[in-house]
Amino acid sequence: MTKTAGVTAVDERLFLQSVARALDVLEAFAQSPRPKSLGEIAAATGINKSAAQRIGQTLLARGYLERADSGGLMLGRRLLDRSFDYLRSNPLIERATPVLMELRKLAGERVDLSLFDDTSTIYAIRLQSKRETFYATLPGRRIPTFLSSGGRACMAQMADAAVDDLLARSDRRPLTPKSRTGLPEIWEKVREARTEGYSWAAEEALIGEVVLAAAVLDGDRRPIGAVHVAGSLSEWAIPDFRRRFSPLAIEAARALST
Amino acid sequence: MTKTAGVTAVDERLFLQSVARALDVLEAFAQSPRPKSLGEIAAATGINKSAAQRIGQTLLARGYLERADSGGLMLGRRLLDRSFDYLRSNPLIERATPVLMELRKLAGERVDLSLFDDTSTIYAIRLQSKRETFYATLPGRRIPTFLSSGGRACMAQMADAAVDDLLARSDRRPLTPKSRTGLPEIWEKVREARTEGYSWAAEEALIGEVVLAAAVLDGDRRPIGAVHVAGSLSEWAIPDFRRRFSPLAIEAARALST
DNA sequence: CACGAGCGTATCGGCGCCCAATACTTGGGT
DNA sequence: ACCCAAGTATTGGGCGCCGATACGCTCGTG
Numbered sequence: 416m417t418k419t420a421g422v423t424a425v426d427e428r429l430f431l432q433s434v435a436r437a438l439d440v441l442e443a444f445a446q447s448p449r450p451k452s453l454g455e456i457a458a459a460t461g462i463n464k465s466a467a468q469r470i471g472q473t474l475l476a477r478g479y480l481e482r483a484d485s486g487g488l489m490l491g492r493r494l495l496d497r498s499f500d501y502l503r504s505n506p507l508i509e510r511a512t513p514v515l516m517e518l519r520k521l522a523g524e525r526v527d528l529s530l531f532d533d534t535s536t537i538y539a540i541r542l543q544s545k546r547e548t549f550y551a552t553l554p555g556r557r558i559p560t561f562l563s564s565g566g567r568a569c570m571a572q573m574a575d576a577a578v579d580d581l582l583a584r585s586d587r588r589p590l591t592p593k594s595r596t597g598l599p600e601i602w603e604k605v606r607e608a609r610t611e612g613y614s615w616a617a618e619e620a621l622i623g624e625v626v627l628a629a630a631v632l633d634g635d636r637r638p639i640g641a642v643h644v645a646g647s648l649s650e651w652a653i654p655d656f657r658r659r660f661s662p663l664a665i666e667a668a669r670a671l672s673t
Numbered sequence: 674m675t676k677t678a679g680v681t682a683v684d685e686r687l688f689l690q691s692v693a694r695a696l697d698v699l700e701a702f703a704q705s706p707r708p709k710s711l712g713e714i715a716a717a718t719g720i721n722k723s724a725a726q727r728i729g730q731t732l733l734a735r736g737y738l739e740r741a742d743s744g745g746l747m748l749g750r751r752l753l754d755r756s757f758d759y760l761r762s763n764p765l766i767e768r769a770t771p772v773l774m775e776l777r778k779l780a781g782e783r784v785d786l787s788l789f790d791d792t793s794t795i796y797a798i799r800l801q802s803k804r805e806t807f808y809a810t811l812p813g814r815r816i817p818t819f820l821s822s823g824g825r826a827c828m829a830q831m832a833d834a835a836v837d838d839l840l841a842r843s844d845r846r847p848l849t850p851k852s853r854t855g856l857p858e859i860w861e862k863v864r865e866a867r868t869e870g871y872s873w874a875a876e877e878a879l880i881g882e883v884v885l886a887a888a889v890l891d892g893d894r895r896p897i898g899a900v901h902v903a904g905s906l907s908e909w910a911i912p913d914f915r916r917r918f919s920p921l922a923i924e925a926a927r928a929l930s931t
Numbered sequence: 932c933a934c935g936a937g938c939g940t941a942t943c944g945g946c947g948c949c950c951a952a953t954a955c956t957t958g959g960g961t
Numbered sequence: 962a963c964c965c966a967a968g969t970a971t972t973g974g975g976c977g978c979c980g981a982t983a984c985g986c987t988c989g990t991g
Contacts, residue, residue, distance in 0.1 A: 429730040429941085432977070433949070437692040438735050441755055448762030452967065465951050468969080472687040477696050486968075490759040492788055495795050497699055498756035499813025501748040504706030512807050520803070530750055537753050542801055545778070549770050554812060555757025687970085690948070691978070710938065723980050726940075744938070934991080941984075948978070955970070961963085 436462055437470045441479065444490050450483035498555065507631065507640060508539055511671050515542055518642070518667045522660055525552070527643040529565040529628070532557075534585045536566045539640070545647075551621055561585050561601050562594045564616040565628035565641030568668075571608035572630050572638040578605060593618040613661045613668075615653075623648050625656050629668035642668040694720055695728045699737065702748050708741035756813065765889065765898060766797055769929050773800055776900070776925045780918055783810070785901040787823040787886070790815075792843045794824045797898070803905075809879055819843050819859050820852045822874040823886035823899030826926075829866035830888050830896040836863060851876040871919045871926075873911075881906050883914050887926035900926040 443451065443459040451459070457467040471488055474480040478493030502508050511528045519526040519542040528540040535557045543552060550556065560566030561582060570578045587596045595601055608614035615627035625648055628641040644660040701709065701717040709717070715725040729746055732738040736751030760766050769786045777784040777800040786798040793815045801810060808814065818824030819840060828836045845854045853859055866872035873885035883906055886899040902918040 429727050430734065431691050431695070431727050431731045433689050433691045434695040434728060434731045435735065437689070437695065438737070441758075444758050444762060445754065448758050454967075463951060464968095465953095466949085469687050469689050469949075470692060473689045473692045476688065477693065479696070490755070490762050492759070492790050492795055494752075494755045494759045495797065495813040496703065496815065497748070497752045497813075499808075499811055499815075500699075500702050500706050501750070501752045502811050502813070503808045504702060504748050508811075509807055516801065516803070519801075532750050537750055539753065543774065543777075545774070549767050550757075550761045553757055553760050553766075555753040555755075555760065557754065557757075711940095712938075721980060723982095724978085727978080729939095932991105934989105936988085936990100938987075939985095942982080944979105944981100946976105946979080948976095950973105950975080950977090952973100953971085956968085958965105958967080960965090 433470070436460065436466060437474060440467065440470050440474065441490070441494075448490065450485055450487035450489040452487045456488065502539065505539070507671065511540060511631075511642075514667050514670050515540055515642070518644070518663055519544070522644050522663055524660070525643075525645040527565075527645065528631075528640060529558075529563070529643060530640045531560070531566065531569040531630075531638050534560055534581060536560050536563045536569070536641070548621070558620050559585060559587070559590070561587060562590060562596070562616065562619045563628070564614045564619075564626045565630070565643050567601070567604050567614035567616070568608050568628045568630040568641045569638035570605050571614065572632060572636070578602075590620050591618055591622055593622075595619060611661070612665050615657055615661075617648065617653055625651060625653055627657060627661055627664055629661075629665040631668050632672040634673040640671075642671065691724075691728070694718065694724060695732060698725065698728050698732065699748070699752075706748065708743055708745035708747040710745045714746065760797065763797070765929065769798060769889075769900075772925050772928050773798055773900070776902070776921055777802070780902050780921055782918070783901075783903040785823075785903065786889075786898060787816075787821065787901060788898045789818070789824065789827040789888075789896050792818055792839060794818050794821045794827070794899070806879070816878050817843060817845070817848070819845060820848060820854070820874065820877045821886070822872045822877075822884045823888070823901050825859070825862050825872040825874070826866050826886045826888040826899045827896035828863045829872065830890060830894070836860075848878050849876055849880055851880075853877060869919070870923050873915055873919075875906065875911055883909060883911055885915060885919055885922055887919075887923040889926050890930040892931040898929075900929065 439460040440456055443456055453464055453467045457464045478491045480488045481491040483489045515526050515528055525544045526542045527538050529536045530539050538554055538556050541552055541554050582598060589596050604614060613627055613629040617625045624645055626643050626645040628643040630638045631640045633639045642664050644664050646656050697718040698714055701714055711722055711725045715722045736749045738746045739749040741747045773784050773786055783802045784800045785796050787794045788797050796812055796814050799810055799812050840856060847854050862872060871885055871887040875883045882903055884901055884903040886901040888896045889898045891897045900922050902922050904914050
């Protein structure tokens with residue numbers, strides 16, 4: 416039972432091939448979310464057409480896939496039910512909802528709760544403010560930990576060795592031209608977050624956007640997520656933005672920490 | 674290939690038992706989202722402990738389940754990735770996002786996009802306004818079509834026989850004491866929606882809340898979802914609320930219809 | 932302290948579910 | 962009319978899954 420990249424390794428004999436393949440099929444739509452034919456699914460997942468057919472029919476019958484107008488298969492609405500169950504089951508989400516609402520009201524800017532998940536970070540709650548660009552603000556979006564303000568705030572709470580390990584396993588490709596991808600610059604931001612109590616990032620994930628975040632800790636003082644405040648560079652100078660919102664984010668994150 | 678309750682029936686020989694059981698395990702958390710032991714999972718899904726173990730290990734390895742502190746299994750963050758893919762793949766969601774943002778700004782109240790799914794209706798996008806009660810406002814929440822304003826707006830676009838069929842298949846249990854569950858009262862609201870172009874409901878899903886909604890139609894004039902505006906009865910009289918927001922919801926829904 | 936009831940974990944023989952190749956049917960493009 | 966690629970359906974065979982069983986552990990309990 417060893418740990419590899421944050422995922423528990425499993426004895427082969429306890430591993431269900433067909434379940435894993437079904438998950439492969441669903442995950443195939445992460446690359447390109449357009450409808451796919453059985454042949455495309457088979458090619459994308461490395462299984463043959465017969466297996467794709469069986470898996471497709473099964474997921475279709477359960478609502479996790481749907482027929483597109485074109486006749487192909489696309490993701491189904493039933494997936495929303497499962498993520499709803501997840502959100503509802505997570506005590507942090509429940510505690511965070513009213514706190515974030517209040518923060519959103521105070522700040523007047525977009526407010527997010529992200530969940531720390533090793534080399535990436537997922538947005539679980541997103542409270543919009545103004546006009547935003549479609550899917551960049553959907554819940555469920557993943558951002559590499561190393562370039563997210565929330566991710567850096569989480570790394571700041573970890574031991575040096577753990578941060579080094581995480582960064583070594585990260586795929587450090589930039590999302591924008593301003594993404595900091597070099598180890599020294601990332602470490603600099605992590606150290607800054609340790610002294611300031613929060614981290615910030617300007618245009619590293621989305622052009623024109625400045626974000627700051629403070630980490631939420633569990634009972635063992637380990638980071639489990641972060642509270643973000645995001646604003647537009649067309650409305651804010653970075654020093655003003657930091658001065659104004661960092662105390663609010665830190666306060667909210669502390670309220671959520673066990 | 675017959676249709677039953679909106680789900681396509683599948684040849685038994687194309688149906689993967691272990692995949693279906695894995696989905697059963699995930700769906701078991703819909704009833705009560707707390708962490709479960711293997712024994713509880715086995716009992717809830719009707720499979721034995723060995724199968725639950727294998728499925729659990731597989732879903733755990735893929736991140737769709739996680740270990741709770743107690744040692745039990747709970748839903749995993751990976752579920753959010755799949756719902757993100759779904760939202761991203763749905764063209765309606767993409768078109769609706771800016772329209773709803775604008776509507777939210779104009780109305781100043783909570784705005785939702787729901788997806789029509791036979792006897793129930795799912796909230797896909799939720800733009801909050803003020804303080805709200807936790808999971809009632811999470812995306813992915815399902816409401817019975819017959820008592821949701823958006824669901825009734827959708828039914829108003831269907832043939833009489835189809836509405837009768839849908840209502841006959843519905844589980845018409847109330848969500849609140851004010852939920853209308855009788856067929857005549859529901860039909861009355863459907864007819865009202867046909868003449869008014871929108872539907873409304875007061876405290877039928879949530880106490881203290883009034884909602885109105887207009888249906889979004891696809892290229893064949895069939896309902897695929899609805900645009901909602903929701904307000905608090907502590908701030909609005911129902912006639913004022915209807916007069917003020919119904920034109921906005923109708924306009925937004927028309928803009929989203931193909 | 933012994934005990935048993937849970938838990939998660941691990942093992943194993945055997946059967947039946949899933950495998951993959953194949954053929955059929957349909958529809959769209961040339 | 963042709964062909965290619967799509968989804969659909971069928972089949973025999975093999976091995977992957979099935980489920981009973983057993984092990985070690987941590988509880989709360991008598």
